[in-house]
Amino acid sequence: xxxxxxxxxxxxxxxxxxxxxxxxxxxxxxxxxxxxxxxxxxxxxxxxxxxxxxxxxxxxxxxxxxxxxxxxxxxxxxxxxxxxxxxxxxxxxxxxxxxxxxxxxxxxxxxxxxxxxxxxxxxxxxxxxxxxxxxxxxxxxxxxxxxxxxxxxxxxxxxxxx
Numbered sequence: 169x170x171x172x173x174x175x176x177x178x179x180x181x182x183x184x185x186x187x188x189x190x191x192x193x194x195x196x197x198x199x200x201x202x203x204x205x206x207x208x209x210x211x212x213x214x215x216x217x218x219x220x221x222x223x224x225x226x227x228x229x230x231x232x233x234x235x236x237x238x239x240x241x242x243x244x245x246x247x248x249x250x251x252x253x254x255x256x257x258x259x260x261x262x263x264x265x266x267x268x269x270x271x272x273x274x275x276x277x278x279x280x281x282x283x284x285x286x287x288x289x290x291x292x293x294x295x296x297x298x299x300x301x302x303x304x305x306x307x308x309x310x311x312x313x314x315x316x317x318x319x320x321x322x323x324x325x326x327x328x329x330x
Contacts, residue, residue, distance in 0.1 A: 183256040190258035191327075197257075198319050202326035209329075217322065224315040227308065232301075244312060246270040251283050251316045257323065275300065282313045 196202070199218075206214035225244050232238050246267045249259055253267070271279070278297055281289055297306050 183254055188256060190253075191256055193252065193257050193259045193323075194261065196323070196327050196330075197259075198323045198326075201330070202323045205326045205330055206322065217318065221315045221319050224308075224311045229304070232305070242266050243270045247279055247309060247312045248316045250276060250279060251313065252320060254280060254284075255320050255324075257320065272300070279309065279313055282310060283317045 198221075203214055203218055206217070225248065228240050228244070230237050230240065232240055232243065245262070246269075249262050249264070250267050250271060252259065253264070274296065278293060281293065294306065297309075301309065
C-alpha cells in the first residue's frame with residue numbers, strides 16, 4: 169500500500185484512480201480495525217482520538233452561512249468522505265453524489281489545500297470562503313479537516329502495523 173500524502177519531500181501526490189485501487193474502509197477502517205489496534209497498543213491515545221473526531225463531526229449550530237435550523241450532517245460527512253477519497257480510501261456505504269451536491273469546486277479546493285498543503289494556505293484563501301461560510305463555520309470546517317486527516321494517517325499506519 170503506497171501512502172498518498174506524506175512522502176520524504178513532503179509533497180502531496182494525487183491519488184490516481186486510473187492506476188491505483190481504492191482501499192475499501194469496510195475491509196480496513198478506523199472504527200473497526202484501526203481503533204481496536206490502537207486500543208491494544210496505545211490505549212492512552214485511542215479513545216481521545218475517537219472522541220476528538222466524533223466531536224468535530226457532530227458539533228453543529230445547525231446553520232450554513234445565513235441559513236438557520238438546517239441539518240448539516242451530510243455536509244460534514246461529505247468533507248470527511250471527500251478527504252478519504254482523495255487519499256485513496258473509499259466508503260461503499262456512502263452515496264458519493266452527496267459530495268458533489270454539498271461541496272462546490274471552490275470548497276473542495278480549499279478543503280484539499282488545508283489537508284494536503286496547509287503551509288500554502290493564505291489569508292486570501294481563507295477570505296475567499298467568506299461568502300459561503302461564517303467565521304465559525306470556516307473554523308469548524310478546518311477542525312473537521314484536521315481531525316479527518318489525522319484519522320486517515322492513523323488508518324494507514326494501523327494497516328501497515330497490522
